[in-house]
Amino acid sequence: xxxxxxxxxxxxxxxxxxxxxxxxxxxxxxxxxxxxxxxxxxxxxxxxxxxxxxxxxxxxxxxxxxxxxxxxxxxxxxxxxxxxxxxxxxxxxxxxxxxxxxxxxxxxxxxxxxxxxxxxxxxxxxxxxxxxxxxxxxxxxxxxxxxxxxxxxxxx
Numbered sequence: 001x002x003x004x005x006x007x008x009x010x011x012x013x014x015x016x017x018x019x020x021x022x023x024x025x026x027x028x029x030x031x032x033x034x035x036x037x038x039x040x041x042x043x044x045x046x047x048x049x050x051x052x053x054x055x056x057x058x059x060x061x062x063x064x065x066x067x068x069x070x071x072x073x074x075x076x077x078x079x080x081x082x083x084x085x086x087x088x089x090x091x092x093x094x095x096x097x098x099x100x101x102x103x104x105x106x107x108x109x110x111x112x113x114x115x116x117x118x119x120x121x122x123x124x125x126x127x128x129x130x131x132x133x134x135x136x137x138x139x140x141x142x143x144x145x146x147x148x149x150x151x152x153x154x155x156x
Contacts, residue, residue, distance in 0.1 A: 001048040001069060001101075008153040011043050011072065013125045014110065014144040019043070021084055021093055021130075022076050029093045031084070031130045044081070045150065046071040048101070068104040069116060086115040091123070091131050110147040122146050 011019040017033035018041045024030070034041075048069040072084040082093050083100045094100065101116035102123065113123040115132060124133035125145040135146070 001050055004047045004049045006044055006046045008042055009045050010037055010041055010151040010153070012149040012151055014147045014149065019130060019148070021074055021082060023078070023082050023093050023095070025078060031091055031093065033125060033128050033130065040074075040077075042074065042153065044073045046073070068106070069101050070104045070113070071100050072102065072113070086117060086121060086132055107147065110149055112146050113148065123148065
């Protein structure tokens with residue numbers, strides 16, 4: 001994959017709450033949503049493009065979607081960049097790079113973040129936190145809790 005661009009932004013839920021994540025000095029994870037925005041909530045959205053060479057085992061659909069592969073990071077209170085990643089059954093935060101790609105699907109003004117390594121899972125908004133969720137067969141990804149908005153910051 002080739003890095004196309006990295007942009008500063010706020011990641012918002014459809015209810016206009018701001019996504020925030022951090023790891024404290026003891027390694028405890030905080031992945032939450034809150035009503036206000038602060039400088040600590042600025043995210044770096046790194047957008048990647050697949051190199052032209054084919055990747056074995058990926059379907060043509062995955063190849064098409066991979067034009068919007070993204071990595072979501074925020075600067076932690078410890079002044080390190082923290083990656084939002086897919087864990088085995090839930091979201092996790094890492095300082096290293098593993099299971100960290102998401103496919104960003106545009107739906108009008110909204111986006112969905114689908115896990116790249118296991119495309120059955122999507123980022124999902126709980127009451128005041130985030131997680132990953134596999135939509136039930138009867139439930140579609142049309143649920144507003146699967147949708148986010150990206151508010152890009154202009155460089156000054």
